[in-house]
Amino acid sequence: MTERWLARLAFVTIAAAGVLVLAAAGIRGSLALLITGAAGVAIGLAAAWWFLTHHGVLRWLAGAVVVLAPLTVAVLFARANLVWVVVLFGLLWAGAVAAGRRALTTDASEPDEYESPPPRKPYLIMNPRSGGGKVERFHLAERARTLGAEVYVLDGPAVDVADVARRAVRDGADLLGVAGGDGTQALVAGIAAEHGLPFLVISAGTRNHFALDLGLDREDPSTCLDALSDGVEMRIDLGSIGGRTFVNNASFGAYAEIVQSSAYRDDKIGTALEMLPAVLTEDRPLRLTTEQGTLTGPQAVLVSNNPYASGTGRRSSLDRGVLGVLAVTVRGAVDAANLISAGGRARSVATREVTEAVIDADVAELPVGVDGEALVLPTPVRCTIRPGALRVRVPRHRPGVPPARPDLDWARLRRLALNGGGPSAG
Helix, strand or coil: CHHHHHHHHHHHHHHHHHHHHHHHHHHHHHHHHHHHHHHHHHHHHHHHHHHHHCCHHHHHHHHHHHHHHHHHHHHHHHHCCCHHHHHHHHHHHHHHHHHHHHHHCCCCCCCCEECCCCCCCEEEEECCCHHHCHHHHCCHHHHHHHCCCEEEECCCCCCCHHHHHHHHHHCCCCEEEEECCHHHHHHHHHHHHHHCCEEEEECCCCCCHHHHHCCCCCCCHHHHHHHHCCEEEEEEEEEEECCEEECCEEEEEHHHHHHHCCCCCCCHHHHHHHHHHHHHHCCCCCEEEECCEEEECCCEEEEEECCCCCCCCCCCCCCCCCEEEEEECCCCHHHHHHHHHHHHHCCCEEEEEECEEEEECCCCEEEEEECCEEEEEECCEEEEEEEEEEEEEEECCCCCCCCCCCCCCHHHHHHHHHHCCCCCCC
16 A cells, blocks of 8 residues: 555656646746756767767767766756756656655565574684775674684685685585675685585675675674574575676676776776777677577676666575576667666666576687676686575574665556556556
8 A cells, every 4th residue: 555655656746846847937948948958968978978988089078068068958047047946846856756666666585594503613714805804803703713613814815715615614614604705705605505514604895795685784794603603594596607606696798898907906997988988889799598589799798696676786586596687788879878767677778587598709708707706718608597506594683685776667656556556566
């Protein structure tokens, strides 16, 4: 019932915004207002595309247009004494969007929990450099040892984390855990799954996407250690790419090529701006093949361990037994504008839910970003899902998975407002 009234509120607010414009500017003035605003948006988006796809003077001229286009529109509105109309219209529209999204929001679905005895010989691998030094800042090694865990602190980039984890298993470890980034999490998770051992995620990385989707506390990683003494287990899926495990995603094309650059870690923005023109305008050789057919020519492909909620960086579930696939093809400013305005529902975005995805190209090797790590893999690259492959031990008391913000599907919202169907309707 609440969802129905929120949907109705969204449409009422939009209607109020329309009435405001008509009442304040009149029919003729409203038309001029819309044309001026639309022209400013179109010119700004076209200029933004030129900025991303060109170098040198053309790039900076386009950048100047990106800044000047909205300023010019603002000046024209000010001269017509319509700035207050635009501001109030924007507030009403933002309110409508917020109400609509809230009406369509569904609660996240965490995997089923089950009781299991605490580990007798837990083994934790900690990266002291990850997350800006969270291991030391939160005294994770000391706290873990107090709880009876053996802790291995990585002392250099040349350490073979997988070999460390395998040695721990041979020495009798009955739980493996990682305090570090998602790339390290994935390596050790694969070994835990291989031996049927529970895995402990400690949110000591920079972004902790995996921890977020498990419902763990990303602000205080020390709370993850509570699972050693008072925890429950869940079964979740793992992704596999070329025999390597991934917990989040594997990216191909534009992003993967940029992160391969040796300059990317030191200057992310500068490196991206330098490489984007070639990445966005060259004819991409990627081919994506799934059980639903073959798509040729996408500029970027993202394959994830369970689908991301549209328009977000979060997964509402990790145990559906499917890969999420997203392929983006942008051929010009029109496609770019459509992608910005429509997000995951843009015509330049193809989405799939599959059990296998093969990415191929007319080259021997492809750059791939796997859980944030830059790799080069031989083509074709095969991605599969391993349902229920990993036992994850989590604290009994944890924040939980927050609901993902949905795309604003106006057709679905209209059905909800008129018919009162639940958020899953349509």
